[in-house]
Amino acid sequence: MHKDDTPVTARPAGDGPLTGLPQEVDEAWVSVRPDNGNVKRALLLSSPVVVLGAARVGLMMAQGRGTSEGSGSRGLVIGLLAVLFPFVWIGLLGALRWANAGIVLDEGVLTVRNRFNRRVLRAPVSALTGLHQVDLPIQGPHSTRIVITAHQARPVMIDPRTWDARGLAQLWHQLPVPLHDSGFLEWREVKQRFPKLRRPWHHVHYGLFVLLGTVGTLAYIALVVNLPFLL
Missing domain, CATH: 2.30.29 (PH-domain like)
Structure with missing residues:
Protein backbone atom coordinates (compact mmCIF):
# COMPACT_ATOMS: atom_id res chain seq x y z
CA MET A 1 0.00 0.00 0.00
CA HIS A 2 1.46 3.38 -0.92
CA LYS A 3 2.33 5.68 1.93
CA ASP A 4 1.20 9.29 2.01
CA ASP A 5 0.93 12.08 4.56
CA THR A 6 -2.23 10.83 6.26
CA PRO A 7 -1.91 11.68 9.96
CA VAL A 8 -1.80 8.74 12.35
CA THR A 9 -2.53 8.82 16.04
CA ALA A 10 0.70 8.39 17.94
CA ARG A 11 0.98 5.42 20.26
CA PRO A 12 1.41 6.37 23.94
CA ALA A 13 5.04 6.85 24.87
CA GLY A 14 6.85 4.19 26.83
CA ASP A 15 5.87 1.13 24.79
CA GLY A 16 8.90 -0.71 23.52
CA PRO A 17 9.24 -1.97 19.93
CA LEU A 18 8.22 -5.46 18.95
CA THR A 19 10.87 -7.61 17.34
CA GLY A 20 10.24 -8.97 13.89
CA LEU A 21 7.97 -6.10 12.78
CA PRO A 22 8.80 -3.10 10.62
CA GLN A 23 9.51 -0.06 12.78
CA GLU A 24 6.80 2.08 11.13
CA VAL A 25 4.15 -0.59 11.78
CA ASP A 26 5.27 -1.16 15.36
CA GLU A 27 5.16 2.56 16.16
CA ALA A 28 1.68 3.05 14.67
CA TRP A 29 -1.22 3.21 17.08
CA VAL A 30 -4.68 3.57 15.59
CA SER A 31 -8.01 3.38 17.37
CA VAL A 32 -11.21 3.35 15.31
CA ARG A 33 -14.40 4.26 17.15
CA PRO A 34 -17.95 3.23 16.17
CA ASP A 35 -20.11 5.70 14.27
CA ASN A 36 -23.78 5.55 15.33
CA GLY A 37 -24.78 8.53 13.21
CA ASN A 38 -27.30 6.59 11.11
CA VAL A 39 -29.11 5.27 14.18
CA LYS A 40 -29.15 8.69 15.84
CA ARG A 41 -30.60 10.35 12.75
CA ALA A 42 -33.32 7.73 12.44
CA LEU A 43 -34.29 8.10 16.10
CA LEU A 44 -34.33 11.89 15.92
CA LEU A 45 -36.44 11.95 12.75
CA SER A 46 -39.00 9.54 14.19
CA SER A 47 -39.07 11.02 17.69
CA PRO A 48 -41.99 13.50 17.16
CA VAL A 49 -44.31 10.76 15.84
CA VAL A 50 -43.17 8.33 18.55
CA VAL A 51 -43.74 10.83 21.37
CA LEU A 52 -47.21 11.72 20.10
CA GLY A 53 -48.12 8.04 19.69
CA ALA A 54 -46.84 7.19 23.17
CA ALA A 55 -48.82 10.06 24.70
CA ARG A 56 -51.99 8.99 22.87
CA VAL A 57 -51.74 5.35 23.92
CA GLY A 58 -50.80 6.31 27.49
CA LEU A 59 -53.80 8.62 27.87
CA MET A 60 -56.08 6.04 26.27
CA MET A 61 -54.99 3.45 28.79
CA ALA A 62 -55.24 5.90 31.68
CA GLN A 63 -58.71 7.22 30.80
CA GLY A 64 -60.17 4.07 29.29
CA ARG A 65 -61.58 3.19 25.91
CA GLY A 66 -64.99 1.82 25.04
CA THR A 67 -66.03 -0.58 27.79
CA SER A 68 -62.64 -0.25 29.50
CA GLU A 69 -62.63 2.08 32.51
CA GLY A 70 -58.95 2.85 32.28
CA SER A 71 -56.15 2.17 34.72
CA GLY A 72 -55.17 5.66 35.81
CA SER A 73 -51.52 6.46 36.29
CA ARG A 74 -50.53 2.80 36.01
CA GLY A 75 -52.10 2.60 32.57
CA LEU A 76 -50.40 5.83 31.54
CA VAL A 77 -46.96 4.48 32.47
CA ILE A 78 -47.57 1.10 30.80
CA GLY A 79 -48.86 2.77 27.63
CA LEU A 80 -45.85 5.05 27.38
CA LEU A 81 -43.41 2.18 27.95
CA ALA A 82 -45.20 -0.08 25.45
CA VAL A 83 -44.76 2.43 22.61
CA LEU A 84 -41.30 3.66 23.58
CA PHE A 85 -39.77 0.25 24.34
CA PRO A 86 -38.59 -0.62 20.76
CA PHE A 87 -36.92 2.78 20.39
CA VAL A 88 -35.33 2.64 23.84
CA TRP A 89 -34.05 -0.85 22.96
CA ILE A 90 -32.45 0.44 19.74
CA GLY A 91 -30.90 3.34 21.65
CA LEU A 92 -29.48 1.00 24.29
CA LEU A 93 -27.93 -1.26 21.63
CA GLY A 94 -26.32 1.81 20.05
CA ALA A 95 -24.97 2.95 23.41
CA LEU A 96 -23.65 -0.55 24.11
CA ARG A 97 -21.82 -0.57 20.79
CA TRP A 98 -20.35 2.88 21.41
CA ALA A 99 -19.10 1.79 24.84
CA ASN A 100 -17.59 -1.58 23.88
CA PRO A 200 -25.29 -11.77 8.81
CA TRP A 201 -28.37 -13.98 8.99
CA HIS A 202 -30.79 -11.13 8.27
CA HIS A 203 -28.99 -10.37 5.00
CA VAL A 204 -28.46 -13.95 3.87
CA HIS A 205 -32.14 -14.83 4.52
CA TYR A 206 -33.58 -11.40 3.79
CA GLY A 207 -37.03 -12.63 2.65
CA LEU A 208 -37.56 -14.69 5.80
CA PHE A 209 -36.24 -11.83 7.94
CA VAL A 210 -38.75 -9.39 6.41
CA LEU A 211 -41.58 -11.89 6.89
CA LEU A 212 -40.75 -12.52 10.54
CA GLY A 213 -40.19 -8.81 11.15
CA THR A 214 -43.56 -7.94 9.61
CA VAL A 215 -45.42 -10.57 11.64
CA GLY A 216 -43.67 -9.51 14.83
CA THR A 217 -44.38 -5.82 14.20
CA LEU A 218 -48.07 -6.42 13.50
CA ALA A 219 -48.37 -8.59 16.61
CA TYR A 220 -46.70 -5.91 18.74
CA ILE A 221 -48.95 -3.16 17.33
CA ALA A 222 -52.02 -5.33 18.02
CA LEU A 223 -50.83 -5.85 21.59
CA VAL A 224 -50.28 -2.13 22.17
CA VAL A 225 -53.64 -1.15 20.67
CA ASN A 226 -55.52 -3.68 22.79
CA LEU A 227 -53.65 -3.07 26.05
CA PRO A 228 -56.50 -0.90 27.47
CA PHE A 229 -58.78 -3.95 27.31
CA LEU A 230 -56.21 -6.27 28.88
CA LEU A 231 -55.52 -4.29 32.03
Missing part, protein backbone atom coordinates in the same frame (compact mmCIF):
# COMPACT_ATOMS: atom_id res chain seq x y z
CA ALA A 101 -16.91 -1.92 20.15
CA GLY A 102 -13.62 -0.85 18.63
CA ILE A 103 -10.83 -1.59 16.18
CA VAL A 104 -7.33 -1.07 17.55
CA LEU A 105 -3.90 -1.41 15.99
CA ASP A 106 -1.35 -1.45 18.82
CA GLU A 107 2.16 -2.88 19.07
CA GLY A 108 1.77 -4.54 15.69
CA VAL A 109 -1.43 -6.38 16.69
CA LEU A 110 -4.87 -5.76 15.19
CA THR A 111 -7.82 -6.29 17.54
CA VAL A 112 -11.53 -6.02 16.71
CA ARG A 113 -14.24 -6.07 19.41
CA ASN A 114 -18.01 -6.12 18.95
CA ARG A 115 -20.78 -4.36 20.89
CA PHE A 116 -20.62 -6.97 23.66
CA ASN A 117 -16.89 -6.36 24.14
CA ARG A 118 -16.21 -9.78 22.63
CA ARG A 119 -12.93 -10.04 20.76
CA VAL A 120 -13.79 -11.24 17.25
CA LEU A 121 -10.28 -10.81 15.84
CA ARG A 122 -6.81 -10.56 17.31
CA ALA A 123 -3.91 -11.08 14.93
CA PRO A 124 -0.42 -9.66 14.43
CA VAL A 125 -0.17 -7.57 11.27
CA SER A 126 2.40 -10.03 9.95
CA ALA A 127 -0.36 -12.68 9.90
CA LEU A 128 -2.82 -10.59 7.88
CA THR A 129 -3.48 -12.01 4.43
CA GLY A 130 -5.82 -9.45 2.93
CA LEU A 131 -8.31 -6.60 3.07
CA HIS A 132 -11.09 -7.51 0.68
CA GLN A 133 -13.63 -4.91 -0.40
CA VAL A 134 -16.77 -6.71 -1.55
CA ASP A 135 -20.17 -5.60 -2.85
CA LEU A 136 -22.91 -7.82 -1.46
CA PRO A 137 -26.53 -8.52 -2.48
CA ILE A 138 -27.89 -6.30 0.30
CA GLN A 139 -31.06 -4.26 -0.05
CA GLY A 140 -30.34 -0.53 -0.15
CA PRO A 141 -27.53 1.68 -1.46
CA HIS A 142 -24.93 0.70 1.14
CA SER A 143 -23.79 -2.77 0.13
CA THR A 144 -20.00 -2.44 0.46
CA ARG A 145 -18.20 -4.38 3.18
CA ILE A 146 -14.55 -5.00 4.08
CA VAL A 147 -13.45 -8.52 4.96
CA ILE A 148 -10.24 -8.82 7.00
CA THR A 149 -8.46 -12.17 6.67
CA ALA A 150 -5.50 -13.53 8.62
CA HIS A 151 -3.65 -16.82 9.18
CA GLN A 152 -5.20 -18.98 11.92
CA ALA A 153 -8.00 -16.47 12.53
CA ARG A 154 -11.65 -16.31 11.53
CA PRO A 155 -12.33 -13.62 8.88
CA VAL A 156 -14.18 -10.52 10.08
CA MET A 157 -16.60 -8.42 8.05
CA ILE A 158 -16.56 -4.65 8.60
CA ASP A 159 -19.38 -2.30 7.58
CA PRO A 160 -17.58 1.00 6.85
CA ARG A 161 -20.75 3.04 7.50
CA THR A 162 -20.78 2.03 11.15
CA TRP A 163 -17.20 3.11 11.91
CA ASP A 164 -15.44 6.46 11.97
CA ALA A 165 -14.36 7.12 8.38
CA ARG A 166 -11.17 9.02 9.28
CA GLY A 167 -10.10 6.30 11.70
CA LEU A 168 -10.66 3.59 9.09
CA ALA A 169 -8.62 5.54 6.53
CA GLN A 170 -5.75 5.74 9.01
CA LEU A 171 -6.02 2.04 9.76
CA TRP A 172 -5.98 0.93 6.09
CA HIS A 173 -2.98 3.24 5.55
CA GLN A 174 -0.99 1.56 8.33
CA LEU A 175 -1.73 -2.10 7.65
CA PRO A 176 0.92 -3.84 5.49
CA VAL A 177 -1.62 -5.45 3.15
CA PRO A 178 -3.37 -3.62 0.29
CA LEU A 179 -7.10 -3.02 0.09
CA HIS A 180 -8.23 -5.30 -2.75
CA ASP A 181 -11.49 -4.72 -4.63
CA SER A 182 -13.11 -8.15 -5.02
CA GLY A 183 -16.15 -6.77 -6.83
CA PHE A 184 -19.70 -8.10 -6.45
CA LEU A 185 -20.16 -11.46 -4.72
CA GLU A 186 -23.29 -13.49 -4.14
CA TRP A 187 -23.64 -14.94 -0.64
CA ARG A 188 -22.75 -18.42 -1.88
CA GLU A 189 -19.56 -16.98 -3.40
CA VAL A 190 -18.78 -15.27 -0.11
CA LYS A 191 -19.12 -18.62 1.65
CA GLN A 192 -16.82 -20.27 -0.88
CA ARG A 193 -14.15 -17.58 -0.69
CA PHE A 194 -14.33 -17.04 3.09
CA PRO A 195 -15.61 -20.37 4.51
CA LYS A 196 -15.25 -19.40 8.19
CA LEU A 197 -16.78 -15.93 7.85
CA ARG A 198 -19.88 -15.30 9.95
CA ARG A 199 -22.45 -13.98 7.50
Whole structure:
Protein backbone atom coordinates (compact mmCIF):
# COMPACT_ATOMS: atom_id res chain seq x y z
CA MET A 1 0.00 0.00 0.00
CA HIS A 2 1.46 3.38 -0.92
CA LYS A 3 2.33 5.68 1.93
CA ASP A 4 1.20 9.29 2.01
CA ASP A 5 0.93 12.08 4.56
CA THR A 6 -2.23 10.83 6.26
CA PRO A 7 -1.91 11.68 9.96
CA VAL A 8 -1.80 8.74 12.35
CA THR A 9 -2.53 8.82 16.04
CA ALA A 10 0.70 8.39 17.94
CA ARG A 11 0.98 5.42 20.26
CA PRO A 12 1.41 6.37 23.94
CA ALA A 13 5.04 6.85 24.87
CA GLY A 14 6.85 4.19 26.83
CA ASP A 15 5.87 1.13 24.79
CA GLY A 16 8.90 -0.71 23.52
CA PRO A 17 9.24 -1.97 19.93
CA LEU A 18 8.22 -5.46 18.95
CA THR A 19 10.87 -7.61 17.34
CA GLY A 20 10.24 -8.97 13.89
CA LEU A 21 7.97 -6.10 12.78
CA PRO A 22 8.80 -3.10 10.62
CA GLN A 23 9.51 -0.06 12.78
CA GLU A 24 6.80 2.08 11.13
CA VAL A 25 4.15 -0.59 11.78
CA ASP A 26 5.27 -1.16 15.36
CA GLU A 27 5.16 2.56 16.16
CA ALA A 28 1.68 3.05 14.67
CA TRP A 29 -1.22 3.21 17.08
CA VAL A 30 -4.68 3.57 15.59
CA SER A 31 -8.01 3.38 17.37
CA VAL A 32 -11.21 3.35 15.31
CA ARG A 33 -14.40 4.26 17.15
CA PRO A 34 -17.95 3.23 16.17
CA ASP A 35 -20.11 5.70 14.27
CA ASN A 36 -23.78 5.55 15.33
CA GLY A 37 -24.78 8.53 13.21
CA ASN A 38 -27.30 6.59 11.11
CA VAL A 39 -29.11 5.27 14.18
CA LYS A 40 -29.15 8.69 15.84
CA ARG A 41 -30.60 10.35 12.75
CA ALA A 42 -33.32 7.73 12.44
CA LEU A 43 -34.29 8.10 16.10
CA LEU A 44 -34.33 11.89 15.92
CA LEU A 45 -36.44 11.95 12.75
CA SER A 46 -39.00 9.54 14.19
CA SER A 47 -39.07 11.02 17.69
CA PRO A 48 -41.99 13.50 17.16
CA VAL A 49 -44.31 10.76 15.84
CA VAL A 50 -43.17 8.33 18.55
CA VAL A 51 -43.74 10.83 21.37
CA LEU A 52 -47.21 11.72 20.10
CA GLY A 53 -48.12 8.04 19.69
CA ALA A 54 -46.84 7.19 23.17
CA ALA A 55 -48.82 10.06 24.70
CA ARG A 56 -51.99 8.99 22.87
CA VAL A 57 -51.74 5.35 23.92
CA GLY A 58 -50.80 6.31 27.49
CA LEU A 59 -53.80 8.62 27.87
CA MET A 60 -56.08 6.04 26.27
CA MET A 61 -54.99 3.45 28.79
CA ALA A 62 -55.24 5.90 31.68
CA GLN A 63 -58.71 7.22 30.80
CA GLY A 64 -60.17 4.07 29.29
CA ARG A 65 -61.58 3.19 25.91
CA GLY A 66 -64.99 1.82 25.04
CA THR A 67 -66.03 -0.58 27.79
CA SER A 68 -62.64 -0.25 29.50
CA GLU A 69 -62.63 2.08 32.51
CA GLY A 70 -58.95 2.85 32.28
CA SER A 71 -56.15 2.17 34.72
CA GLY A 72 -55.17 5.66 35.81
CA SER A 73 -51.52 6.46 36.29
CA ARG A 74 -50.53 2.80 36.01
CA GLY A 75 -52.10 2.60 32.57
CA LEU A 76 -50.40 5.83 31.54
CA VAL A 77 -46.96 4.48 32.47
CA ILE A 78 -47.57 1.10 30.80
CA GLY A 79 -48.86 2.77 27.63
CA LEU A 80 -45.85 5.05 27.38
CA LEU A 81 -43.41 2.18 27.95
CA ALA A 82 -45.20 -0.08 25.45
CA VAL A 83 -44.76 2.43 22.61
CA LEU A 84 -41.30 3.66 23.58
CA PHE A 85 -39.77 0.25 24.34
CA PRO A 86 -38.59 -0.62 20.76
CA PHE A 87 -36.92 2.78 20.39
CA VAL A 88 -35.33 2.64 23.84
CA TRP A 89 -34.05 -0.85 22.96
CA ILE A 90 -32.45 0.44 19.74
CA GLY A 91 -30.90 3.34 21.65
CA LEU A 92 -29.48 1.00 24.29
CA LEU A 93 -27.93 -1.26 21.63
CA GLY A 94 -26.32 1.81 20.05
CA ALA A 95 -24.97 2.95 23.41
CA LEU A 96 -23.65 -0.55 24.11
CA ARG A 97 -21.82 -0.57 20.79
CA TRP A 98 -20.35 2.88 21.41
CA ALA A 99 -19.10 1.79 24.84
CA ASN A 100 -17.59 -1.58 23.88
CA ALA A 101 -16.91 -1.92 20.15
CA GLY A 102 -13.62 -0.85 18.63
CA ILE A 103 -10.83 -1.59 16.18
CA VAL A 104 -7.33 -1.07 17.55
CA LEU A 105 -3.90 -1.41 15.99
CA ASP A 106 -1.35 -1.45 18.82
CA GLU A 107 2.16 -2.88 19.07
CA GLY A 108 1.77 -4.54 15.69
CA VAL A 109 -1.43 -6.38 16.69
CA LEU A 110 -4.87 -5.76 15.19
CA THR A 111 -7.82 -6.29 17.54
CA VAL A 112 -11.53 -6.02 16.71
CA ARG A 113 -14.24 -6.07 19.41
CA ASN A 114 -18.01 -6.12 18.95
CA ARG A 115 -20.78 -4.36 20.89
CA PHE A 116 -20.62 -6.97 23.66
CA ASN A 117 -16.89 -6.36 24.14
CA ARG A 118 -16.21 -9.78 22.63
CA ARG A 119 -12.93 -10.04 20.76
CA VAL A 120 -13.79 -11.24 17.25
CA LEU A 121 -10.28 -10.81 15.84
CA ARG A 122 -6.81 -10.56 17.31
CA ALA A 123 -3.91 -11.08 14.93
CA PRO A 124 -0.42 -9.66 14.43
CA VAL A 125 -0.17 -7.57 11.27
CA SER A 126 2.40 -10.03 9.95
CA ALA A 127 -0.36 -12.68 9.90
CA LEU A 128 -2.82 -10.59 7.88
CA THR A 129 -3.48 -12.01 4.43
CA GLY A 130 -5.82 -9.45 2.93
CA LEU A 131 -8.31 -6.60 3.07
CA HIS A 132 -11.09 -7.51 0.68
CA GLN A 133 -13.63 -4.91 -0.40
CA VAL A 134 -16.77 -6.71 -1.55
CA ASP A 135 -20.17 -5.60 -2.85
CA LEU A 136 -22.91 -7.82 -1.46
CA PRO A 137 -26.53 -8.52 -2.48
CA ILE A 138 -27.89 -6.30 0.30
CA GLN A 139 -31.06 -4.26 -0.05
CA GLY A 140 -30.34 -0.53 -0.15
CA PRO A 141 -27.53 1.68 -1.46
CA HIS A 142 -24.93 0.70 1.14
CA SER A 143 -23.79 -2.77 0.13
CA THR A 144 -20.00 -2.44 0.46
CA ARG A 145 -18.20 -4.38 3.18
CA ILE A 146 -14.55 -5.00 4.08
CA VAL A 147 -13.45 -8.52 4.96
CA ILE A 148 -10.24 -8.82 7.00
CA THR A 149 -8.46 -12.17 6.67
CA ALA A 150 -5.50 -13.53 8.62
CA HIS A 151 -3.65 -16.82 9.18
CA GLN A 152 -5.20 -18.98 11.92
CA ALA A 153 -8.00 -16.47 12.53
CA ARG A 154 -11.65 -16.31 11.53
CA PRO A 155 -12.33 -13.62 8.88
CA VAL A 156 -14.18 -10.52 10.08
CA MET A 157 -16.60 -8.42 8.05
CA ILE A 158 -16.56 -4.65 8.60
CA ASP A 159 -19.38 -2.30 7.58
CA PRO A 160 -17.58 1.00 6.85
CA ARG A 161 -20.75 3.04 7.50
CA THR A 162 -20.78 2.03 11.15
CA TRP A 163 -17.20 3.11 11.91
CA ASP A 164 -15.44 6.46 11.97
CA ALA A 165 -14.36 7.12 8.38
CA ARG A 166 -11.17 9.02 9.28
CA GLY A 167 -10.10 6.30 11.70
CA LEU A 168 -10.66 3.59 9.09
CA ALA A 169 -8.62 5.54 6.53
CA GLN A 170 -5.75 5.74 9.01
CA LEU A 171 -6.02 2.04 9.76
CA TRP A 172 -5.98 0.93 6.09
CA HIS A 173 -2.98 3.24 5.55
CA GLN A 174 -0.99 1.56 8.33
CA LEU A 175 -1.73 -2.10 7.65
CA PRO A 176 0.92 -3.84 5.49
CA VAL A 177 -1.62 -5.45 3.15
CA PRO A 178 -3.37 -3.62 0.29
CA LEU A 179 -7.10 -3.02 0.09
CA HIS A 180 -8.23 -5.30 -2.75
CA ASP A 181 -11.49 -4.72 -4.63
CA SER A 182 -13.11 -8.15 -5.02
CA GLY A 183 -16.15 -6.77 -6.83
CA PHE A 184 -19.70 -8.10 -6.45
CA LEU A 185 -20.16 -11.46 -4.72
CA GLU A 186 -23.29 -13.49 -4.14
CA TRP A 187 -23.64 -14.94 -0.64
CA ARG A 188 -22.75 -18.42 -1.88
CA GLU A 189 -19.56 -16.98 -3.40
CA VAL A 190 -18.78 -15.27 -0.11
CA LYS A 191 -19.12 -18.62 1.65
CA GLN A 192 -16.82 -20.27 -0.88
CA ARG A 193 -14.15 -17.58 -0.69
CA PHE A 194 -14.33 -17.04 3.09
CA PRO A 195 -15.61 -20.37 4.51
CA LYS A 196 -15.25 -19.40 8.19
CA LEU A 197 -16.78 -15.93 7.85
CA ARG A 198 -19.88 -15.30 9.95
CA ARG A 199 -22.45 -13.98 7.50
CA PRO A 200 -25.29 -11.77 8.81
CA TRP A 201 -28.37 -13.98 8.99
CA HIS A 202 -30.79 -11.13 8.27
CA HIS A 203 -28.99 -10.37 5.00
CA VAL A 204 -28.46 -13.95 3.87
CA HIS A 205 -32.14 -14.83 4.52
CA TYR A 206 -33.58 -11.40 3.79
CA GLY A 207 -37.03 -12.63 2.65
CA LEU A 208 -37.56 -14.69 5.80
CA PHE A 209 -36.24 -11.83 7.94
CA VAL A 210 -38.75 -9.39 6.41
CA LEU A 211 -41.58 -11.89 6.89
CA LEU A 212 -40.75 -12.52 10.54
CA GLY A 213 -40.19 -8.81 11.15
CA THR A 214 -43.56 -7.94 9.61
CA VAL A 215 -45.42 -10.57 11.64
CA GLY A 216 -43.67 -9.51 14.83
CA THR A 217 -44.38 -5.82 14.20
CA LEU A 218 -48.07 -6.42 13.50
CA ALA A 219 -48.37 -8.59 16.61
CA TYR A 220 -46.70 -5.91 18.74
CA ILE A 221 -48.95 -3.16 17.33
CA ALA A 222 -52.02 -5.33 18.02
CA LEU A 223 -50.83 -5.85 21.59
CA VAL A 224 -50.28 -2.13 22.17
CA VAL A 225 -53.64 -1.15 20.67
CA ASN A 226 -55.52 -3.68 22.79
CA LEU A 227 -53.65 -3.07 26.05
CA PRO A 228 -56.50 -0.90 27.47
CA PHE A 229 -58.78 -3.95 27.31
CA LEU A 230 -56.21 -6.27 28.88
CA LEU A 231 -55.52 -4.29 32.03
